[in-house]
Amino acid sequence: xxxxxxxxxxxxxxxxxxxxxxxxxxxxxxxxxxxxxxxxxxxxxxxxxxxxxxxxxxxxxxxxxxxxxxxxxxxxxxxxxxxxxxxxxxxxxxxxxxxxxxxxxxxxxxxxxxxxxxxxxxxxxxxxxxxxxxxxxxxxxxxxxxxxxxxxxxxxxxxxxxxxxxxxxxxxxxxxxxxxxxxxxxxxxxxxxxxxxxxxxxxxxxxxxxxxxxxxxxxxxxxxxxxxxxxxxxxxxxxxxxxxxxxxxxxxxxxxxxxxxxxxxxxxxxxxxxxxxxxxxxxxxxxxxxxxxxxxxxxxxxxxxxxxxxxxxxxxxxxxxxxxxxxxxxxxxxxxxxxxxxxxxxxxxxxxxxxxxxxxxxxxxxxxxxxxxxxxxxxxxxxxxxxxxxxxxxxxxxxxxxxxxxxxxxxxxxxxxxxxxxxxxxxxxxxxxxxxxxxxx
Numbered sequence: 001x002x003x004x005x006x007x008x009x010x011x012x013x014x015x016x017x018x019x020x021x022x023x024x025x026x027x028x029x030x031x032x033x034x035x036x037x038x039x040x041x042x043x044x045x046x047x048x049x050x051x052x053x054x055x056x057x058x059x060x061x062x063x064x065x066x067x068x069x070x071x072x073x074x075x076x077x078x079x080x081x082x083x084x085x086x087x088x089x090x091x092x093x094x095x096x097x098x099x100x101x102x103x104x105x106x107x108x109x110x111x112x113x114x115x116x117x118x119x120x121x122x123x124x125x126x127x128x129x130x131x132x133x134x135x136x137x138x139x140x141x142x143x144x145x146x147x148x149x150x151x152x153x154x155x156x157x158x159x160x161x162x163x164x165x166x167x168x169x170x171x172x173x174x175x176x177x178x179x180x181x182x183x184x185x186x187x188x189x190x191x192x193x194x195x196x197x198x199x200x201x202x203x204x205x206x207x208x209x210x211x212x213x214x215x216x217x218x219x220x221x222x223x224x225x226x227x228x229x230x231x232x233x234x235x236x237x238x239x240x241x242x243x244x245x246x247x248x249x250x251x252x253x254x255x256x257x258x259x260x261x262x263x264x265x266x267x268x269x270x271x272x273x274x275x276x277x278x279x280x281x282x283x284x285x286x287x288x289x290x291x292x293x294x295x296x297x298x299x300x301x302x303x304x305x306x307x308x309x310x311x312x313x314x315x316x317x318x319x320x321x322x323x324x325x326x327x328x329x330x331x332x333x334x335x336x337x338x339x340x341x342x343x344x345x346x347x348x349x350x351x352x353x354x355x356x357x358x359x360x361x362x363x364x365x366x367x368x369x370x371x372x373x374x375x376x377x378x379x380x381x382x383x384x385x386x387x388x389x390x391x392x393x394x395x396x397x398x399x400x401x402x403x404x405x406x407x408x409x410x411x412x413x414x415x416x417x418x419x420x421x422x423x424x425x426x427x428x429x430x431x432x433x434x435x436x437x438x439x440x441x
Contacts, residue, residue: 002026002027002028003027003028003063003064004027004028004029004030004061004062004063004064005022005027005028005029005030005062005063005064005065005066006030006031006032006058006059006062006064006065006066006077006081007019007022007029007030007031007032007065007066007067008031008032008054008058008065008066008067008068008071008075008077008078009031009032009033009067009068009070009071010030010031010032010033010043010048010050011031011033011035011036011037011040011043011050012033012068012070013136013137013145014068014091014136014158015031015066015068015091016042016043016144016145016146017134017135017144017145017146018066018091018094018095018098018134019031019043019046019048020042020043020046020048020144020146020148021098021132021134021146021148022098023046023047023048024132024146024148025098029046029048029049030048030049030050030051030058030062031043031048031049031050031051032050032051032052032053032054032055032058032077033050033052034052034053034054036050036052037430042143042144042146054075054076054077055076055077056076056077056079056080057080058077059077059080059081059084059086060084062081062086063086063087064086064087064088064089065077065078065081065086065087065088065089066088066089066090066091066094067088067089067090067091068090068091069090069091069092069160069161069163069377070376070377090161090163091163092158092161092162092163092164092166093166095134095155095163095166095167096166096167096168099153099155099167099168100168101151102132102151102152102153103151103152103153103170103281104153104154104155104167104168104169104170104171105120105152105153105154105155105169105170105171105172105173105277105280105281106154106155106157106164106167106169106171106172106173106198107120107154107155107156107157107172107173107175107273107277108156108157108158108159108164108172108173108174108175108195108198109173109174109175109176109177110159110175110176110177110178110179110180110320110322111175111176111178111266111320111322111323111326112175112176112266112269112270112273113135113136113156113157113158113175114135114136114137114156114298114301114317115137115262115267115270115297115298115301116173116175116270116273116274116277117133117134117135117136117154117155117156118133118135118137118139118295118297118298119270119271119274119292119295120133120154120273120274120277120278121133121135121139121147121154122139122274122291122292122294122295122296123274123275123278123283123287123288123291123292124152124154124278124281124283125147125149125291126287126290126291126294127278127283127287127288127291129150129152129281129283130149130150130152131147131149131150131152131153131154132147132148132149132150132151132152132153132154133146133147133149133153133154133155134146134147134153134154134155134156135154135155135156135298136156136158137298137299137300137301137317138298138299138300139296139297139298139299140296140299141296152281154277155167157169157172157198159180159184159191159194159195159198160184161184162184162194164194164198165194165197165198165201167198167201168201168202168203169201169202169203169206170202170203170206170207170280171202171206171207171208171209171277171280171281172198172199172201172202172206172207172208172209173208173209173210173273173276173277174195174198174199174208174209174210174211174214174217175211175269175270175273176211176214176269176322177192177195177211177214177217178320178322179191179353180320180350182353183349192216192217195217196217196218196219196220196221197220199217199218199220199221199226200220200221200224200226202221202226204225204226205225205226206226206227206280207226207227207228207229207280208221208222208226208227208228208229209229209230209231209237209273209276209277209280210228210229210230210231211230211231211232211235211269212230212231212232212233212234212235213232215228215230229276229279231269231272231273231276232269232272235272236276237253237254237272237273237275237276237279238253238272239251239252239253239268239269239271239272239275240252240253241265241268242257244263244333244334245259247261247262247263247304247334248260248261248262248263249262249263249264249265249267249268251268251271253271253272253275253285253289254285256285256286256289257289258289258290258292258293259292259293260292260293260295261293261294261295261296261297262295262297262301262302263302263330263333263334264302264326264327264329264330264333265326265329265330266323266326266329266330267330271292274288274292275288275289275292299315300315300316300317300429301316301317302314302316302327302330302331302421303315303316305432305433305436306433306435306436306437307436308412308420308435308436308438309412309413310416311340311412311416311417311418311419311420312335312418312419312420313420313422313432313435313436314331314419314420314421314422314432315421315422315428315429315432315433316421316422316423317424317425317429318423318424319345319346319347319350319423319424319425319426320350320354321354321357321358321360321361324343324358324361324362324423325361325364327421327423328341328361328362328364328365328421331419331421332364334419335417335418335419336418337416337417337418337419338366338367338416338417338418339365339366339417339418339419339420339421340365340366340367340368340369340412340415340417340419340420340421341362341365341367341368341369341420341421341423342368342369342371342408342412342420342421342422342423342428342431342432343358343362343368343369343370343371343389343423343424343428344370344371344372344373344374344422344423344424344425344426344427344428345358345370345371345372345373345374345386345389345424346373346374346376346424346425346426347373347374347375347376347377347378348373348375348378348379348380348381348384349378349381351373351384351385351386351388351389352381352384352388355384355388355389355392356388356389356392357392358389358392359388359389359390359391359392359393359394359395359396359398359400360392360393360396362389362393362398362400363392363393363396363397363398363400364398365398366399366417367398367399367400367415367417368393368398368399368400368401369400369401369402369403369408369411369412370386370389370390370393370400370401370402370403371386371402371403371404371405371408371424371428371431372385372386372402372404372405373385373386374424374425374426374427374428376425376426385402386402387402389402390402405431408431408435409435409438412435422435
């Protein structure tokens with residue numbers, strides 16, 4: 001009889017992918033969540049039972065219980081599972097268990113890891129390797145954020161809650177390094193050390209891939225014999241932009257010319273990392289670049305979702321100043337007319353740390369509207385509001401206003417733009433899709 005696994009917080013992106021992976025491996029899978037709005041179609045298609053809300057009785061009859069980082073250790077379902085002597089795993093522990101014994105390619109980084117993971121999986125698939133892929137965003141041809149395949153696995157390795165330190169990859173890549181998640185690490189030095197340890201965890205004979213500008217992250221991995229590969233200008237792999245081609249870009253990498261059908265020079269950084277990872281499993285640069293010609297992109301990464309009053313509506317996951325600037329630069333290269341931004345700050349702690357810089361980035365747009373802070377797992381911090389971002393933007397010379405979701409339709413109706421980017425990691429994507437749907441009515 002198949003083992004049964006129960007996932008607490010199953011509708012979150014990472015947990016949903018884990019559920020699909022367990023199901024693909026033959027487990028009986030169920031789960032629960034207080035918010036059933038995310039990914040229900042994928043779960044139901046896999047015959048995964050999802051319970052609304054939480055109850056200790058949910059763990060009855062299970063052998064294993066998995067919970068996300070957003071679930072507290074004293075959650076009633078976890079307490080009951082431990083009382084019953086069940087195996088209880090954090091999401092990161094479950095991922096480490098599922099990838100154990102596979103040929104693992106792991107993608108970490110402050111920005112770009114979801115798209116790079118998708119690109120790597122797409123290259124491997126296009127070259128006949130049938131990878132198993134797990135990432136944080138949906139890829140339409142894979143019908144979600146998980147692709148079931150062979151024992152060659154490609155996963156997004158998240159630094160939040162030190163989750164990536166439990167993996168043992170055959171090849172590990174860092175896309176970018178920036179100061180984020182200091183609520184977990186405390187200091188920049190501790191964050192840098194964690195990335196270094198992640199790379200050291202690569203198995204003997206493995207490959208580590210780092211931006212040349214942050215090659216020090218691979219210092220100890222190199223000292224213990226891992227092969228170190230660099231990306232970026234003067235690195236081993238560098239995508240040189242040739243020209244922008246509609247919604248895509250033409251580039252050259254090591255004498256091979258290609259095109260990726262997604263905008264933004266940050267995606268060339270993602271592409272060079274993906275090609276380097278593919279090389280670690282024997283795929284040539286030419287074959288990797290060729291596969292990227294048909295890359296479908298990732299949902300919520302400069303995704304065109306519709307129009308509103310003659311303005312192209314785009315959804316992007318950017319929530320850190322570096323990501324915001326990359327998305328804004330991409331939009332500026334595409335827009336025929338002004339660029340507008342609807343931004344939703346994500347987390348009070350991140351807004352407290354980066355709110356001023358976020359505002360300065362928004363000042364480069366022709367206009368911006370800032371929604372209230374999306375709290376996710378956090379409680380409010382006194383004095384930390386969308387006003388921090390707006391004030392910084394206005395001080396930098398930008399046209400910025402703080403708005404509530406209820407008046408967003410009216411605010412947008414009064415403005416003009418070629419492109420409006422709905423930007424953030426919270427519920428702003430749903431608002432973008434609602435606005436685009438209104439145009440169809």
